[in-house]
Amino acid sequence: DTEVTQTPKHLVMGMTNKKSLKCEQHMGHRAMYWYKQKAKKPPELMFVYSYEKLSINESVPSRFSPECPNSSLLNLHLHALQPEDSALYLCASSQTGVGNQPQHFGDGTRLSIL
Amino acid sequence: AQSVTQLDSHVSVSEGTPVLLRCNYSSSYSPSLFWYVQHPNKGLQLLLKYTSAATLVKGINGFEAEFKKSETSFHLTKPSAHMSDAAEYFCVVSDLGGSQGNLIFGKGTKLSVKP
Numbered sequence: 001d002t003e004v005t006q007t008p009k010h011l012v013m014g015m016t017n018k019k020s021l022k023c024e025q026h027m028g029h030r031a032m033y034w035y036k037q038k039a040k041k042p043p044e045l046m047f048v049y050s051y052e053k054l055s056i057n058e059s060v061p062s063r064f065s066p067e068c069p070n071s072s073l074l075n076l077h078l079h080a081l082q083p084e085d086s087a088l089y090l091c092a093s094s095q096t097g098v099g100n101q102p103q104h105f106g107d108g109t110r111l112s113i114l
Numbered sequence: 115a116q117s118v119t120q121l122d123s124h125v126s127v128s129e130g131t132p133v134l135l136r137c138n139y140s141s142s143y144s145p146s147l148f149w150y151v152q153h154p155n156k157g158l159q160l161l162l163k164y165t166s167a168a169t170l171v172k173g174i175n176g177f178e179a180e181f182k183k184s185e186t187s188f189h190l191t192k193p194s195a196h197m198s199d200a201a202e203y204f205c206v207v208s209d210l211g212g213s214q215g216n217l218i219f220g221k222g223t224k225l226s227v228k229p
Contacts, residue, residue, distance in 0.1 A: 004157070042204055042219035043158070090157055100146035100165050100208060103217065105157035 003027055004106035006091050012112045015081060021109045023074040023091030029104070031097030032074040034066060035090040037108070043090055049074060050097045078111075086113045116141040118207045120220035128228045133177075133192040135223045137205035140186060147188045148206040148217075149179055158204065164188060175199070200227045 004025045013019050023032065031050045035043035048056035049068040057066075063085075065077040074091055088110050092103040121136040139145055146165045150158040162173025169181045179190045188205060205220040 006157075040222075042222055045217070092158075102148055102160045102163050103158075104160070105150075107155075107157040110155070 004091055004093055004104050006089075006106035006109050008109060009107070010110045010112075012114060013078070013081065014114050015083075017081075018077070018079045020078065021076040021089055021091075021111075023076075023106060024072055025093040025104070026072055027093065027104065028071075029093035029095055030071055031094045031101075032068065033092040033094075033103060034074070034076055035092065037088040037090055039087075047076075048097065055097070081111075081113045083113050086111055116143075116145065116207050116216075116218050118205050118218050118220040120203075120205050120223050122223050123221065124224045124226070126226040126228065127195045129197055130194050133190070133195045133199065133225065135190040135203050135205075135225065137188045137190065137220060138186050139188060139205070139207045141207055146208045147179075147181065148208070149173065149177070149188075149190050150204045150206060152202045152204065152222075154201070161190070161203075195225075195227045197227050197229065200225055 007022045033048050034046040036046055037043040045058050046060045047066045052068045063080050067075040088108045090105055090108045092105045094101040094103045117140045119138045127133055144166055148163045149161040151161050152158045161177050162171045164171045164181045172178045177192050179188050181188050203223045207218045208216055
């Protein structure tokens with residue numbers, strides 16, 4: 001069992017739909033991350049939240065909109081996605097976000113865009 | 115700038131034989147280094163981390179890695195492979211005290227274990 005919980009595990013949506021991915025951790029971590037992972041590739045960083053504030057946005061298209069309602073929750077709102085956005089979306093957390101801290105990953109949401 | 119190179123994209127071993135997954139890094143500062151494992155349809159699980167303490171780092175499930183500064187290497191080893199070790203392994207580097215989210219992933223090594 002992972003300490004970072006992501007829902008849903010699978011999501012299929014059309015290009016005009018609006019959906020949200022959710023991530024929750026109860027380890028008291030103050031940094032949370034969204035990654036995108038394509039098949040047979042390493043994860044690519046999308047966003048970083050530190051103390052509930054967005055600190056890094058890796059030039060992600062605006063059709064992806066992150067939200068951090070509190071220190072335990074992280075959402076990723078999706079709208080008007082493209083087929084190339086189909087991927088595994090991973091959430092992670094770390095104690096405070098300093099680079100030498102390990103990140104703890106959830107099992108991801110497998111997203112398919114029709 | 116920091117970078118990490120995993121020297122093998124695929125390694126195949128027989129069950130019960132040793133495992134060696136190779137990783138070289140480049141970093142301007144004292145690096146923090148990690149090995150993560152990813153089983154199919156799962157997230158990444160931390161195997162072990164090096165953060166400037168002992169150069170030989172022991173991790174979970176019998177894995178260990180040795181930090182060699184002179185060779186800029188951080189190879190992952192296990193004395194005896196188990197079928198459950200079959201997975202994708204990522205070597206990751208981060209600058210000590212670096213900016214948030216500054217994890218640099220290698221391209222991954224797929225480990226296959228034959229019965």
